[in-house]
Amino acid sequence: MAVLLSHGNKVISDGFFRDDGLDFQTRGVLGRAVRGASEVGEVLATVARVRRASDWATQWERTAREVQTEAERARDRGHAVSAQSGFLRAATYWACVVDGLSTEPDTAALKEAFVAHRECWDAVVDCSRGAFVRVPVPYESTELPGYLLRPDTSGAPRPTLVVTNGSDGAISDLWTSAAAGALARGWNAFLYDGPGQQAMLFEQGTFFRPDWEAVLTPVVDTLMARVDVNPVRLTGYGISQAGFWLPRALAYEHRLAAAVLDPGVVDVSASWTRTLGKSMRAALEEGDREAFNRNMGLAVRMPGLRRTLTFRARPYQHEDWFDLFTEVGRYRLDDELIAGITTPLLITDPDDEQFWPGQSSRLAEGVRASGGRADLLRFTVEEGANEHVQPLGRLLTENRMFDWLDEHLPG
Known part of the structure; x- marks a missing residue:
């Protein structure tokens, strides 16, 4: 006689919440556990306390404070590895607080949550024992906050991945998106806030701009001047809305050896x-x-x-x-811009893309039609890597994209 073992575990298909936004955010936080930027138990315990959308920020603040306090205790006792782990998770959880408060007008609580998030991220950098360094980027009349994450302190010139964030992602989210994978392969990863992103929004009051070449070129200039960056093995990665910003910049900035768009975006509007x-x-x-x-x-x-x-x-x-x-409506790639892209591209194309469905294929076809190189990378429901930026398929994404990048590096 067959024994039915399952209780009908359909959370992947049915969702953690009826609210699509909360469900997607939960998947994103869970996915960050594969590189230590969250802990599965902490995530599930926190979302279990969320009964309505208004609970999101409150419950994540409770978790963030608890994890940050433990990290501070580990740091004060000289346990740098444990402290770094705790501060990284706390940065993720404070970013969830920021997300929850961002649906309301600017408040002191929103700004305080962002400050707490960035303090935890800076503590991650400080716990690296010199491997991670702050590298500000000159930009117009100010500087962009930048962080060069290196595997060690040797200063050896290494392949470097320039990581461009999306519209609302925290800088700590980029750890699981791309940075940890780069470090594991002996690469550097460079993370930064562009205009309208994170510290540039909350602390300097700047706004987005469509012409991202004005942002990426100063970043590339800054990295090219460093001895710990191999100038001919410089690559790019753009996540979410950076799937528009990065190819827009690459229509003018041609010094990257290859780039990954996760996903491709032709028309943000x-x-x-x-x-x-x-x-x-x-x-x-x-x-x-x-x-x-x-x-x-x-x-x-x-x-x-x-x-x-x-x-x-x-x-x-x-x-x-x-x-x-x-x-x-200004955030569009026309045929002329697409024709200017000479950098080889890998473009992710997940099932159930909810923001820009079909645009990865459109961009790839446009690049190919103009004589460029663009490979599509499919992700499916069957492998649990569907939806925008594959929130529960980050190791799959990492392995496939870095294998592709390795094959497109000179030398």
């Missing part, structure tokens, strides 16, 4: 305009500011939409709804 009605689309296209703002004013009476737009709009410079959607 598609994820904004998809749900607009015909009349609102027409008002936007025809430049009817008054009609568009009037309709948006009615739409954002829905609390969920208002919270989402508060979160997504913060890094874009705008005065009203019409300005916001017009600005986002």
